[in-house]
Amino acid sequence: MWVEKRADDNYKFIERYKDPLTGNLRKVSIFFEKNTNSTRKKAQMALEKEIHQRLAKIQDGTIKEGITLGQVIKEWEPIYKQQVRSTTWQSYLVAKKHIEKYIGNDVQVSKITPKYLIHIYEDMLYKHGYNNPTVKSVEFKMNNILRFAFRRDYIANQPPKLLPVEWKKNKANDVGKKFLDQDELPYVLSEIEKLNPLYEQIFDWQYLTGMRIGEVLALRVKDIKKKSGIYYASVSGTLDYSANKVSEYVRQPMPKNDSSFRDVKLSSDALEIYKHRKKGKHKDDFLFQDNHQWFTFTRLNASLRKVKHDLKLDKQLTTHTFRHTHVSKLAELGMPLYIIQDRVGHKDAETTREVYLHVTQNARKKYDDLLDKL
Missing domain, CATH: 1.10.443.10 (Intergrase catalytic core)
Structure with a gap:
């Protein structure tokens, strides 16, 4: 900790700490009217408390490793069911079967990558013969699930927009x-x-x-x-x-x-x-x-x-x-x-x-x- 005298004759007590998310040094500070042994002790305690609180917020967001997709779905489903119409819920249950079959409940959600999902979706389209709406429904539901996983600290980052999936092209006569x-x-x-x-x-x-x-x-x-x-x-x-x-x-x-x-x-x-x-x-x-x-x-x-x-x-x-x-x-x-x-x-x-x-x-x-x- 160090002290800087202000133009208004107050004293600024400053401490550094390392941000574990970025690795950069950050500062916290507090002001007192005097620079005495007593105020320095008070400043040190206050600054340490502030640093502890800031770090606690970050540490509480530490990714919980080993959480499976099935566990996330089980936790997410009751919330989602209350947010949507029953017909939308029925549509989700259809998509869920595809998620379980082609992605799997036992995969660790923190290991799921955009490229992995693209391979899954394109295999469904071209290897297993599903149409665009079916696969897009799976993609949409997976995005919802992954956003929930992010909010629960099961994955480190908000799911990014996927690389473009090579969707099937409709021929003019099909339209x-x-x-x-x-x-x-x-x-x-x-x-x-x-x-x-x-x-x-x-x-x-x-x-x-x-x-x-x-x-x-x-x-x-x-x-x-x-x-x-x-x-x-x-x-x-x-x-x-x-x-x-x-x-x-x-x-x-x-x-x-x-x-x-x-x-x-x-x-x-x-x-x-x-x-x-x-x-x-x-x-x-x-x-x-x-x-x-x-x-x-x-x-x-x-x-x-x-x-x-x-x-x-x-x-x-x-x-x-x-x-x-x-x-x-x-x-x-x-x-x-x-x-x-x-x-x-x-x-x-x-x-x-x-x-x-x-x-x-x-x-x-x-x-x-x-x-x-x-």
Whole structure:
């Protein structure tokens, strides 16, 4: 410790210590009015206490070696489960199986490196044949787990952004299979109507609004609102269909993410569906329920599989297909991508962007071909 006299006649008592994180010397100081044996003792004690407290904070952050990924997951899961919707939790449980299979519960979390994870993800893509969304889900969940491990001092550094994964490239014809062409849509809806008229109304509503199936089924009569002569669907909830029984399905008061909260302007066709569906219903009733019962997603998807088979349709046909078809139609009409993303509740969706680019590029090629006729 040493002492420096200040211009105001006070004394500054200073001590050095070594920062174990950087190896550099740091200083702590305290001021007294006098420089006596008594004040020097008091200063020494105060400075030692301050140094001890600073070092204690660092030492408490010493990495706990030997902690396995499985142990971290077990500690993290109860917290994560309370933070997310039950459907998101179910999605995590699927990703967890891949984490356990390809990374392993017994690996020490402090030994996991970005390069190691990239090898895992690319093996899943190209060796084991998984698609991009599946592997991206695993990557996203692992990042959450590693951030938790960092906060618990199980790893030394905040997980850095991974080196770019070599994701599978979608071929143009693959993107084109994610939505229906305008000549295909009427045939598909007509076949669905033969199976169940309400199914047709549900999927047609998806096409007309771009809403997710959970958002559509969670719509109540009172969620359709009129503002300045224009009708909107207020999207403020989604259907939690993670339960085993349809009777246990519940409406959750929050959709998939913050950008999902939105008002969707209704076209005249969508408005006709609304007027038909609201007949005999109270304002709190669900618009697309039948006898106060929801349809299981198994039944909805089964109807789509049957239609795909009967029409020999060389396209993906899921509930999301109608949402993608909505995006393709808006792109064809010249609506900007950012407005489409806002309408469908996606700030940054890879598939939305792919469909948009596919349609606009095809339109550009069509007009480019016309130039040859000049």
